[in-house]
Amino acid sequence: MLTQRLLTSDRGGMIVLGIIAVALVLVPILNMTLPRESPFYVSNFTVALLGKFLCFALLALAVDLIWGYAGILSLGHGAFFALGGYAMGMYLMRQIGERGVYGHPELLDFMVVMNWESLPWYWQGFDMFWFAALMILLIPGLLALVFGWLAFRSRVTGVYFAIITQALTYALMLAFFRNEMGFGGNNGLNDFKTILGFEIATRATRAGLFVASGIALILGYLSCRYIVTSRMGRVLVSIRDAESRTRFSGYKVESYKLWVFVYSSMMAAVAGALYVPQVGIINPGEFSPLNSIEVVVWVATGGRGTLYGAIVGAFSVNYAKTFFTTWSPQTWLFVLGSLFVLVTLLLPKGLVGLFNHLKRKQREDNPPPEAPSEDAATIKSPGGAA
Numbered sequence: 001m002l003t004q005r006l007l008t009s010d011r012g013g014m015i016v017l018g019i020i021a022v023a024l025v026l027v028p029i030l031n032m033t034l035p036r037e038s039p040f041y042v043s044n045f046t047v048a049l050l051g052k053f054l055c056f057a058l059l060a061l062a063v064d065l066i067w068g069y070a071g072i073l074s075l076g077h078g079a080f081f082a083l084g085g086y087a088m089g090m091y092l093m094r095q096i097g098e099r100g101v102y103g104h105p106e107l108l109d110f111m112v113v114m115n116w117e118s119l120p121w122y123w124q125g126f127d128m129f130w131f132a133a134l135m136i137l138l139i140p141g142l143l144a145l146v147f148g149w150l151a152f153r154s155r156v157t158g159v160y161f162a163i164i165t166q167a168l169t170y171a172l173m174l175a176f177f178r179n180e181m182g183f184g185g186n187n188g189l190n191d192f193k194t195i196l197g198f199e200i201a202t203r204a205t206r207a208g209l210f211v212a213s214g215i216a217l218i219l220g221y222l223s224c225r226y227i228v229t230s231r232m233g234r235v236l237v238s239i240r241d242a243e244s245r246t247r248f249s250g251y252k253v254e255s256y257k258l259w260v261f262v263y264s265s266m267m268a269a270v271a272g273a274l275y276v277p278q279v280g281i282i283n284p285g286e287f288s289p290l291n292s293i294e295v296v297v298w299v300a301t302g303g304r305g306t307l308y309g310a311i312v313g314a315f316s317v318n319y320a321k322t323f324f325t326t327w328s329p330q331t332w333l334f335v336l337g338s339l340f341v342l343v344t345l346l347l348p349k350g351l352v353g354l355f356n357h358l359k360r361k362q363r364e365d366n367p368p369p370e371a372p373s374e375d376a377a378t379i380k381s382p383g384g385a386a
Contacts, residue, residue, distance in 0.1 A: 010225065012352065013308040017218055020311075023050070024214040028207035044203060047210050048278050049322065053315050054213035055275040058220050060298040060310035062267035065224050067296070068305030069233060070260050071240030073158070076165030077268050078292035079172050080140040082282070084269025086176075087139060089189035089282040090123060091132035092200075096193050109191075110184050120182045129196060136273045137266050144265035145258070152254040152261075157243070166289050173287030188283025195277050206278070213274045217311070220267050224307055227260070236260060297340045303350030312351055 027050060030042040059081050066072040098105050102112040106119050125131040147168060151161060179185035198205045227233050238246045239253055247253045276282045294317075302313020317339070324332045347354055 010308075012306070012356075013221065013225065016308040016311055017221060020054075020214055020218060024211050027210060031207055032203055044206060047203075047206050051206070051210040051213050051278045052275060053318050054210070054217050055271045055278070056295075056298070056318055057311040057314040058213070058217045058271035058274075059268050060295055060302070060314040061217070061220050061224060061307060062264040062271070063295050064299045064304060064307055064310035065227070065267070066260055066264045067299060068307075068310075069228050069240060070236040070257060071157075071243070072257060072261060073162045073296070074165045074261075074264075075162045075289065075292045075296065076167075076169040077265070077295055078289070079165075079169035079287055080144065080265040080268040081272035081275070081291075082169075082172070082176075082284075082286035083140045083143070084136045084272030085276040085282040085286060086183060086189070086272075087126075087132055087136040087269070088273035088276045089192075090126040090135075090183075091129060092192040092195060092277060093189050094123070094127040095195070096191070099193055100191075108184075110179075110187065111182070114179065116182075123182070133273075136269050140269035141262050141266045144262045148258045148261040152257050155254075166292065169287050169292055170289050173284050173289075176284040176287060184283070186284065188281055188285075189276075190281040190283075192277060192280055200277055200280070209274065209278050213278070216270055216274060220270070221307060221311070224267075227263075228307070232256065232260075294336065297336060297343075299350075301339065301343050301347075301350055303352030306350075306352050309350050309352035316351065 027042050027047060030040055031044065031047050034041040036043075059077065062080075063074060063077050066074060093108055096108070100109045100112075102109055104112050107116060111119070126135070151164060156164065175181060176183050176188075177186055183189065192200050194200060195205065195209075198208070200206070228236070235246065235251055235256055239251075239256060243253060272282075272286070298313040298317045299310045300313070301317050302311065303309025317336075320335070320339075321332060324335050343350060349356075
């Protein structure tokens, strides 16, 4: 029953997941087994780039869950993404140990430079992966719980909620820029060596991180699909379309919104945690409000309220960003702004909506041939009587 529910009316999603599953098998094989001279060889740079796109797709999926199905426009989900990244970065920094520039057995290099005498209390425990994994979920989840409870309890909705989420991520960005916070200040956390005992720089580890990101995306999609096809999903859609009517019908609207907001924030944190070891750095720039706005553009471009449209949008926009920032870095922001305006005006349902429209129009222009009626079959049959 669960599998049937997930697959019902979700052909597009299954196609996208199938493509991702095939890539998870082929990309590591083409990267690790073929010689560099082969035309089918996938470079280390491409593996890392695709891994980043998978993390971005998971982040976009988290935003689409709350925006597309609950009507909660968050312009601060980049904060949860960055918090998850910092939690992973703290674990990776604790794995460096005496291999740092200054060779201190406990203090990190930037702490030695700042003449710190001991490791801050909030860095304790991050030398253990299970503790770091718990913090990746717990810290963003608790922040989303407190922030969402205050906002939804006060019935802050629409553009006002979007504004205060922007204020949240901007405040966190300013805080993490301060050196005395103990997170590396402007430089952030970098120069990672190992993860779970494996050297990060090796091809095998990077391929493993790529596969882990893909599996997390598939599981995230299936969990979101389960939510939106359940009774809770129908309530969320009703909240999106008529919040007051849903509240008057006896549903605790604030509880539904709070639950899905916290779950979405933890998905974003997992995306950030998988992103950091693949790019090799996490700094306060990840809290930038522009990053959160970009995520909304990904979802709108792909198709809001479709789930798999968020994945399509994340890949297409980030591929375009990679191309334009290489070809003409100065024009990328203008391209991004123009893309959002054009999608809003001309493609309100995104690329997925455009594809579905063209497919529906093709079916209307080429209807299937009608089956012959019984009377016609009787006349045409040999020896048939009228």
